[in-house]
Amino acid sequence: MENIVGYRIKSARKLKGLSLQNVADELGVSKQMVSKYENGVSIPPSSKLLSLSKLFDQKVDYFFRSFKIELGEVNFRKKSSFSAKKENSLKEQIKIKLENYLWIESVLGIDSSFNNIISNKTINSILDIEAVVLSLRNSWSIGVDPIYNIIQLLEDKEIKIIEIYDADDKFDGLATYIDNKYPVIVVNGNFPVERKRFTLLHELGHLLLQIPRCELAEEEKFCHRFASEFLLPRKMLINEFGGKRKHISFTELVSIQKKYGISIPAIIYRLVELGVLPKEYHKQFYKKINFNPSLKKTIYHSRFQTPEKSFRFKQLVYRALAQEDISMSKASSLLNKSIESIKENYALI
Known part of the structure; x- marks a missing residue:
């Protein structure tokens, strides 16, 4: 029991980005005593557990949960300025959410076992991405049609989606495996819907693609191409825009943005990438919007109409509650909501 409590205290401390001394000052004990708590040498009395509960913003039962997971490799590759303390905080937040997710399952x-159906697809160059994406779309029975809800699609395929709302824009997303078995994608929930959709599929690329050994920057290009191809397949892009063009109208771009849920800059990139627009168009586009703040704001406006929210975990908690597999108190703890709030949303039909 002491080891579990210590593990939870250390995890919650990292989640909050606190030092041993910070916690010691709040509890009115020495830093050495907090270290003993974390290492299982000593267990805090109930009064200190209550203080820790308030400090960490966790229910008291959090400290006694025995269900633990191991995250696979987590690479915060998006922003080099992301601090180590923030990385550790996010890792702990992700672990807590995933432990709850797998526990309720x-x-x-x-x-929720997962099968990577494109694990046997060899990729020798970035040009192979198109065939791999088409194979995956066909296996998932979605052809080349626009996808209304990426999160729902991925969760239906047994991929865990975790949205983080207290991260700034230095964090885009990440992908990893839990216990070398369960795939998970974490995404910044504050993003505009088009950016969130692209990030989800970019991270899906990191999870599924058998990318040849290469530098990280090159790996990012593979996953970028995967996300672009998945959101707007070549066949549909050619159907929508025709052959080679010198110019594209704003009305056309908005129409495609609304239909496929992909941002206008990403559409432009895709058009240049596939040779519909000349290579210099991309630079001209950014030069134009960077010198026109009003146009830039219009270009980056979110227009795709979809919730792109993850509801599955909440649904599972209420399912367990209705089946009397868990108590109202446990549901409150899992969802980090008050019992009154749970009661308001709970009604048997």
Whole structure:
């Protein structure tokens, strides 16, 4: 029991980005005593656990949860300025959310095993991405049609989606495996919907693609191409825009943005990438919008109409509650909501 409590205290401390001394000052004990708590040498009395609960903004039962997971490799590759303390905080936040997710699935007897159906697809160059994406879309029975809700699609395919709302724009997203078995994608929930969709699919590329050994920058290009191809397949782009063009109208771009849920800059990039627009068009486009703030604001306006929210975990908690597999108090703890709030949203039909 002491090891579990210590593990939870250390995890919650990292989540909050606090030092041992910070916690010691709040509890009115020495830094050495907090270290003993974390290492399982000593267990805090109930009064200190209550203080820790308030400090870490966690329910008291959090400190006694025995269900633990191991994250796979987590690479915060997006922004070099992302601090180590913030990385550790996000890792702990992700672990807590995923532990709750997998625990509720185990309570409900749900087998969320995942099969990467393109694991046998060899990729020798970035040009191979198109065929791989088409194979995946066909296997998932979505052809080349626009996708209304990326999160729902991925969750239906047993990929865990975690949205983080207290991260700034230095964090885009990440992908990893839990216990070398369960795939998970974490995304910044504050993003405009088009950016969120692209990030989700970019991270899906990191999860599924068998990319040849290369530099990180090159790997990012593979995943960027994967996301672009998945959102707006070559066939549909050619159908929508025709052959080679010298110019594109704003009305055309807005129409495609609304239909496929991909940002206008990403559409421009895709058009240049596939040779519909000349190579110099991309630079001209950014030069034009960077010198015109009003146009830039209009270009980056979000227009795709979809919730792109993850509701599955919440749904599973209420399912377990309705089946009397968990108590109202446990549901409150899992969702980090008050019991009154849970009662308001809970009604048996």
